Amino acid sequence: MIDVDPSLVDWSRAQFAFTAMYHWIFVPITLGLSFLCAFYETIYLKTGNEEWKRITRFWMTLFGINFAIGVATGIILEFEFGTNWSNYSWMVGDIFGAPLAIEGLFAFFLEASFFAVMFFGWNRVSKGFHCFSTWMVAIGSNLSAVWILVANGWMQNPVGMAFNPDTARFEMQNFAEVVFNPIAVSKFTHTSSSGFVMASAFVLTISCWYLIKGKHVDMAKKSIVVASVFGLVASCFVGFTGDEAAYEVAQKQPMKLAAMEGLYTGERGAGIVAMGILNDTKVPGDVQDAFLLKVKIPWALSLLANREFGSFVPGIDDLVFGNAEENVMGVNTMMEKGRMALTDLAAFKLAKNNQDDSAADAALARFDVNKKFMGYGYLDTPEEAVPPVGLVFNSFHLMAALGSMFPVIFGAFLFFTLKGTVSEKRWLLPIGLFTGLLALFAQQAGWVTAEVGRQPWAIQGLMPVKIATTNLTTTSVQITFAMFAAVFTLLLIAEISIMLKQIAIGPEGH
Amino acid sequence: MISNFDYVTLQQLWWVICSIVGALFLFLTFVQGGQTLLWQVAKTDTESAFVVNSLGRKWELPFTTLVLFGGALFASFPKFYSTSFGGAYWVWILILFTFIIQAVSYEYRKKAANVWGAKTYELFLFINGSVGVLLIGAAVGTFYTGSAFSLNDMNQVTWQYTLGGINLRGLEAAFSLFNLSLGLFLVFNARVLGALYLLNNLDLPAVPDMEERLRKALWSSFICSLPFLLYVVVSILLRKGFGVDENGVVSMVSFKYLFNLFALPHLLLFLLGGLALVIWGVLLGAKKGSNRGIWPAGLGTVLVGLCVLCLPAFNGTAFYPSSFDLQSSLTIYNASSSRYTLMVMTYVALFIPVLLAYIIYLWQQMDSKKITAEDALDHEAY
Numbered sequence: 001m002i003d004v005d006p007s008l009v010d011w012s013r014a015q016f017a018f019t020a021m022y023h024w025i026f027v028p029i030t031l032g033l034s035f036l037c038a039f040y041e042t043i044y045l046k047t048g049n050e051e052w053k054r055i056t057r058f059w060m061t062l063f064g065i066n067f068a069i070g071v072a073t074g075i076i077l078e079f080e081f082g083t084n085w086s087n088y089s090w091m092v093g094d095i096f097g098a099p100l101a102i103e104g105l106f107a108f109f110l111e112a113s114f115f116a117v118m119f120f121g122w123n124r125v126s127k128g129f130h131c132f133s134t135w136m137v138a139i140g141s142n143l144s145a146v147w148i149l150v151a152n153g154w155m156q157n158p159v160g161m162a163f164n165p166d167t168a169r170f171e172m173q174n175f176a177e178v179v180f181n182p183i184a185v186s187k188f189t190h191t192s193s194s195g196f197v198m199a200s201a202f203v204l205t206i207s208c209w210y211l212i213k214g215k216h217v218d219m220a221k222k223s224i225v226v227a228s229v230f231g232l233v234a235s236c237f238v239g240f241t242g243d244e245a246a247y248e249v250a251q252k253q254p255m256k257l258a259a260m261e262g263l264y265t266g267e268r269g270a271g272i273v274a275m276g277i278l279n280d281t282k283v284p285g286d287v288q289d290a291f292l293l294k295v296k297i298p299w300a301l302s303l304l305a306n307r308e309f310g311s312f313v314p315g316i317d318d319l320v321f322g323n324a325e326e327n328v329m330g331v332n333t334m335m336e337k338g339r340m341a342l343t344d345l346a347a348f349k350l351a352k353n354n355q356d357d358s359a360a361d362a363a364l365a366r367f368d369v370n371k372k373f374m375g376y377g378y379l380d381t382p383e384e385a386v387p388p389v390g391l392v393f394n395s396f397h398l399m400a401a402l403g404s405m406f407p408v409i410f411g412a413f414l415f416f417t418l419k420g421t422v423s424e425k426r427w428l429l430p431i432g433l434f435t436g437l438l439a440l441f442a443q444q445a446g447w448v449t450a451e452v453g454r455q456p457w458a459i460q461g462l463m464p465v466k467i468a469t470t471n472l473t474t475t476s477v478q479i480t481f482a483m484f485a486a487v488f489t490l491l492l493i494a495e496i497s498i499m500l501k502q503i504a505i506g507p508e509g510h
Numbered sequence: 511m512i513s514n515f516d517y518v519t520l521q522q523l524w525w526v527i528c529s530i531v532g533a534l535f536l537f538l539t540f541v542q543g544g545q546t547l548l549w550q551v552a553k554t555d556t557e558s559a560f561v562v563n564s565l566g567r568k569w570e571l572p573f574t575t576l577v578l579f580g581g582a583l584f585a586s587f588p589k590f591y592s593t594s595f596g597g598a599y600w601v602w603i604l605i606l607f608t609f610i611i612q613a614v615s616y617e618y619r620k621k622a623a624n625v626w627g628a629k630t631y632e633l634f635l636f637i638n639g640s641v642g643v644l645l646i647g648a649a650v651g652t653f654y655t656g657s658a659f660s661l662n663d664m665n666q667v668t669w670q671y672t673l674g675g676i677n678l679r680g681l682e683a684a685f686s687l688f689n690l691s692l693g694l695f696l697v698f699n700a701r702v703l704g705a706l707y708l709l710n711n712l713d714l715p716a717v718p719d720m721e722e723r724l725r726k727a728l729w730s731s732f733i734c735s736l737p738f739l740l741y742v743v744v745s746i747l748l749r750k751g752f753g754v755d756e757n758g759v760v761s762m763v764s765f766k767y768l769f770n771l772f773a774l775p776h777l778l779l780f781l782l783g784g785l786a787l788v789i790w791g792v793l794l795g796a797k798k799g800s801n802r803g804i805w806p807a808g809l810g811t812v813l814v815g816l817c818v819l820c821l822p823a824f825n826g827t828a829f830y831p832s833s834f835d836l837q838s839s840l841t842i843y844n845a846s847s848s849r850y851t852l853m854v855m856t857y858v859a860l861f862i863p864v865l866l867a868y869i870i871y872l873w874q875q876m877d878s879k880k881i882t883a884e885d886a887l888d889h890e891a892y
Contacts, residue, residue, distance in 0.1 A: 061890065068616070083602055097588055100581040104580075171847075472596075476599060
């Protein structure tokens with residue numbers, strides 16, 4: 001067993017979560033706003049109307065301000081895998097590194113190269129080529145999301161690989177399985193489309209502010225038309241991809257689904273909790289009710305999880321302690337098998353070092369029987385396999401509640417804009433004003449659901465976070481955490497200040 | 511064809527690919543070098559605007575290349591990635607901080623309400639160009655001087671260097687004269703490249719005084735780089751190296767890198783040819799009044815970079831040696847990804863020429879016209 005300081009694990013987790021969540025403030029806006037800029041510029045190219053060019057350049061300015069801090073907060077994430085999660089880097093680098101390298105090769109260079117044309121090429125290249133460059137920046141941004149989510153999807157559902165006991169690491173066996181991992185596909189479609197919603201909401205917020213103030217009214221209405229169409233289509237698609245993502249979670253990460261729903265006792269014909277207040281004293285295995293208050297939609301969870309109304313959905317207790325009747329193996333059993341696997345792996349390494357081939361072969365044969373449970377051997381208690389239920393449940397429900405509002409909001413704005421009365425709807429404009437903030441909350445809540453729900457695993461079922469860390473001192477990580485917090489916050493203050501100033505200046509300066 | 515490559519060929523190929531990316535990064539540090547020249551050569555707001563807007567159109571290239579370099583190493587040599595980044599924690603964290611602050615500086619420097627003032631962002635650019643490049647040089651220097659780490663049976667790294675009971679996690683690299691010299695050489699070389707790039711990219715008649723200062727800065731930076739270059743080259747030729755025998759046993763070998771140069775004469779050619787090209791570029795810019803020195807100097811830097819990165823990796827040499835436990839040293843054969851992963855990555859790498867082609871095309875499109883006052887002073891300029 002590996003002796004790890006729990007406070008080091010927590011601080012390493014906190015640092016990665018902090019840097020990733022900071023990064024995730026800006027990235028969704030970039031993913032969607034790049035396409036909105038491309039839409040606006042394409043209209044300009046088709047109509048030749050200079051007003052659309054001014055609109056394009058205005059939103060491009062805000063895109064650039066946001067993009068810069070997104071890049072600044074992004075570079076650290078790739079390297080943190082090495083600096084703070086070096087055991088992880090070694091054990092899965094053979095698989096995980098490839099998508100990151102491909103992301104750099106295909107996405108970042110596309111983005112970076114065409115970015116210069118997009119911002120400084122107005123008088124240096126033709127109109128058509130400029131518009132093409134804007135599209136390339138949008139495609140490059142979203143391609144980068146493809147590859148990072150392939151990597152992330154693999155952490156949630158490790159496929160296309162095998163453990164090599166000689167090198168003590170996981171090695172890739174099938175690249176196509178890694179790329180077309182169903183979790184990765186659903187993650188990409190859900191995440192990128194939610195980015196489109198975020199950017200559309202961002203445009204809506206700023207445009208509504210102009211309409212409330214009676215400034216730049218024509219530009220605001222034009223911006224809203226395109227953003228509402230994009231936002232409406234994207235938010236409906238988010239619902240569809242969210243359903244698909246939840247289905248994949250149910251199949252591959254049932255503990256995460258149980259935490260998302262606060263489901264402790266599995267049942268057939270399980271319902272979805274539409275809203276509820278969790279009992280925060282509830283622990284796995286006790287007899288308390290999990291909720292103080294709840295409103296359920298009957299049968300819906302079984303349908304979502306298994307595409308079958310009466311099917312069984314395992315709860316946290318079933319997964320931790322097992323449910324023989326429903327053929328669910330508990331974490332307690334998996335831990336026993338995992339520990340046997342780790343013992344046999346150590347015996348294999350020892351026999352290899354002693355050049356005792358027959359003992360090595362025997363140990364390897366025993367290891368192969370239990371190797372898929374290897375990660376469970378690192379857990380100290382079965383309950384350790386349960387993620388923080390309250391945080392995951394509340395984040396998931398916040399995301400889902402906000403997500404279901406967006407199609408209505410975008411639909412209303414589209415309807416009244418096409419009717420030509422949007423600026424007269426004084427009740428609607430404040431809603432639009434806050435839509436950006438609501439979308440930001442939904443984004444962060446979605447990230448928390450996905451990544452906190454994965455805990456305690458770095459690689460689902462194979463590698464707990466606690467053995468993935470670099471053996472640093474806790475103080476070192478506390479210092480770098482403080483440095484990141486200070487620098488990122490100073491940059492965020494500047495970003496918000498610049499953004500507000502540019503919004504105050506408006507499109508007239510373009 | 512690629513599927514027929516044996517494991518050793520793929521391992522060697524990937525070290526060469528990573529070295530090419532690293533060498534291209536060294537060329538692209540003309541952006542960083544140019545940043546350190548800003549306060550020296552630009553004496554008016556207009557001149558500053560010329561420098562910043564010229565560099566600002568390229569800043570993402572070295573940044574993205576660094577990210578690609580990290581990604582390529584992660585994918586192809588994950589044991590190096592985990593050992594070096596996890597072990598020499600503070601060096602890499604500090605390098606990354608200098609790039610974090612660079613990323614916002616161009617965009618925010620002249621924007622209204624930027625809170626911290628233009629000078630702060632210019633200071634960020636200076637720190638990135640000086641401290642960032644210096645630390646990268648020091649980190650590369652450890653390929654020759656070694657680092658104090660050990661690996662256990664599961665290949666988990668423990669960093670062993672302590673000073674007064676404090677584990678410096680890589681900062682001790684700065685205590686080596688060789689590492690510092692390599693870092694300082696790269697800083698001055700980046701300044702040389704930065705000056706040459708600006709001479710090539712700016713509409714010089716619009717800033718005649720700055721042209722003169724650029725040529726002076728080019729020459730003085732080159733002169734400053736020479737003692738460090740000389741020390742690095744002589745030290746490489748004379749120092750003991752980390753040799754690996756056919757059984758994978760690592761031992762110290764006298765004149766190892768000198769022998770490597772003889773055994774790998776193309777690297778010797780890269781080194782000598784590269785240095786000659788850099789000198790030619792400098793002379794073109796500093797003494798001949800030409801604006802085209804960036805091309806020979808840039809190519810020369812790539813060739814020297816290739817030599818510096820390949821020399822400690824081939825001909826039975828450990829590229830990331832451990833001075834604490836020789837047998838923990840990393841070679842391209844014990845640190846690489848599996849054959850399958852390297853093969854997949856090689857197929858992916860076939861697209862690199864396409865990538866280079868469109869970057870060069872875009873670069874030509876954007877640079878066909880020099881940076882003029884109209885570009886530099888536009889209200890949306892950097």
